[in-house]
Structures are given as C-alpha cells and as structure tokens.
Amino acid sequence: MSDRLLLIDTDMLVLLGGSGTLADVLSSFDFEPEQCRRLAAATEQLRRGRVFKDTYPATVLRAVLRAADGIVSLTEPPANPTALDALASISGIDLGEAQLFAMLAEHDGYYLTTGDKRALVTLATSTKVAEIRGRVAGRVICLESILKLLVRRNGANATAQAFRDLRTHRTVGVLLSDTQARSDQVCLHGIDSYLNDLIQRTGEDFLYQP
Template structure:
C-alpha cells in the first residue's frame, strides 16, 4: 500500500500528480489509501481554506472521497504508543506502515516525523520505518527530475499557498532545474538530519543526509 496523509493528498490531487507519484514510487493507483477523516479535513479545515481557497478544495474533494480508506492497524498497542507521540492521523498511518514492509507513507507533517524520530518509547517503530517516509521534498525531487521545474511549478499552481512550494517553485527557482533541485535538496537534507533514517531517499547518490 501507499499511505498518504491529508496534507500531501491535497497537494497531489490538486496538482494532478497523484497517479504519477504513486507509479514512480512503485505502486498502482488502486494501492493508494487515505485517512478516514481526510474528506472531513478537506471540507472543514480552516488552514486548508486559508492556504488554497474554497474553490480548489471543492474541486478535489470528490477525488479524495473516492480513494479507499485505510483499515485499522492490527497492532493496537503500537497505535496507542504512537498516539502519545504524534497526532491521531499520523499515528494511524505510521502504525499501519510499520507493520508492512511493502508500504510507504507519504507525509507532509514534518513535526510528526521529528517527534517520532525523537521518541524513545516509539523506538521500535522508528526502526521499522527506516527509509519509508516520503516527504514533500522527495516527491518534488522526483517530479522536477522527470518533468522540469517550470512544468512542476505550473502543475502545483492551485496549491502555491503552501510555504515550501512558494519557495522551491518560485519563478526564479523553477526557471533553472539545477537551482530548483538545489533548493529542494536543502529542504530535504534539513529534515533528514533529525529524522534518524526515517526518510525515503529518491536519489541516494545525490541526496546525501550529511553536509550540504
């Protein structure tokens, strides 16, 4: 399965890149799963409305509603442990991903990633999820390498209210692919430094976790 939290689902559906990203990560579209609360979050979240506008959210809501929900994880103890570390939605996705080696988690919640990495009580989950959390920067790295900065910038125009997108896909950055990739790499490495190996690395030979 490919688990996608609501933050990333909004970005991928609005940009029309959900299926392409899933394919690049090795999954068919019918293997994508979302949180049960995703459609409620899309329709009711004030931050989503402020960042992206009501029109965008109304357009993507039917697509998100059509994506199958994740089922409850089998390991309830792990879910309880994670619930003390990260918010309910991320805990659910992490608990499911941790018990399935063939599952990746696409997460836009850097705070949750950092909290998990820094948690002693969830150490077993940290080890289980090594290299399996896909961040926005990893997704952008894949897309810009395949399509080029200008195309990716155009695709993500509906959700350019997202702070990271505004910076790494600015007109100046997107005009030069290497400059664009350099900005993406900087954000990726910054998150990776504290993530203790949790992050999926789309280009290990280029996207180092060490010094920039």
C-alpha cells in the same frame, strides 16, 4: 495481488490532488491507483476544515475532493493498539499520523507519504517509539522527496505550474517560486537543501531518498 500500498496523509493528499500530480507520483513508485490508501476522515476534514479553506482556493479543494473520492480509505484500525496508543500519546504526532505510522510499522510492503514534517521529526527522534521508528525507516516519503521526483520527471517549470495555486503552502512557495523554477538545476538545488536539512534532523536511514 501485491501487498504493496502507498499510504497518504491528508496534507499530502491536498498537495498532490490539488496539483494534479498524484498519478505521476504513483507511477514513479510503481503503484497502481488501487494501491493507494487515505485516512477515512480526510474527506470530512476537507469539506469542513477551516485551515484548508483559509489556505487554499475553493477550486483546489474541489480537485482534492475528486482525487480523494478515487482513493480507498483506511477502515480497519491498526492490529496493534499498543503501538497506536504509544504514537498518539506523543506531542507532535496527531491521531491521524499515529494511525498511518502504526499501519506502516505492521506491513513491510507499505510506504507512507506525508507532509507533516513535525510528526516525522518527532517519530524519528523520540526514544519512546524507537522500535516503531526502526520498522518504518526507509519507507517514509516526505514532501521534498516528492518534489524532487516530480522535477526530475516533468521539469521545474511544469512542476511549478502544477503547484501554482498551492504556493500558500510555505515549503511549496519557497521551493517552487518563479525564481527557483527558472531552471531544473536551481530548483533541485533548493529542494536538496531542504531535504538534507530534514535528513540531518531525522537520521540518514529514516526517510526514503530518491
């Protein structure tokens, strides 16, 4: 069996599970559903987390929980506790993201898709974890890259419709607004603007670029 896996953080799980686009994303990267992994704490956060309940409709969260139930959770800690501790000690990287980054650094066949832009920039620019940054560079998939893939695959209008109930997310609300979704060209131009800004902040080599 292939050792390729796609790790997904909880923010991205909400966006892809809530929009019903997770299967399209997995297919775009040639992953099977059984090759996806999420944080073990994700379902509890979704059920009890006030931030999610205050941000998204109950129908969206129910869809996300259904998607989460179909994804195997990470139950084993990273093999290198030193790397995990180093990541978790840095302001801007929470424990969940630290676990995902540490796992990513240990396995060359793993990819990570995350909606935590602050954590991405922190990892990419912190000298304390420069070695880990080097190991994961090119295998980190941000939200803008996901949206770009979906618009190319399904078109701007269909993608915007899928994410309509998730427009309370700031980036989604801007990049998939009715104005932006009026044409694929306009939508992709906006996405590229955000993506290029993040590339400038993290370095040319850090993010996976579709």
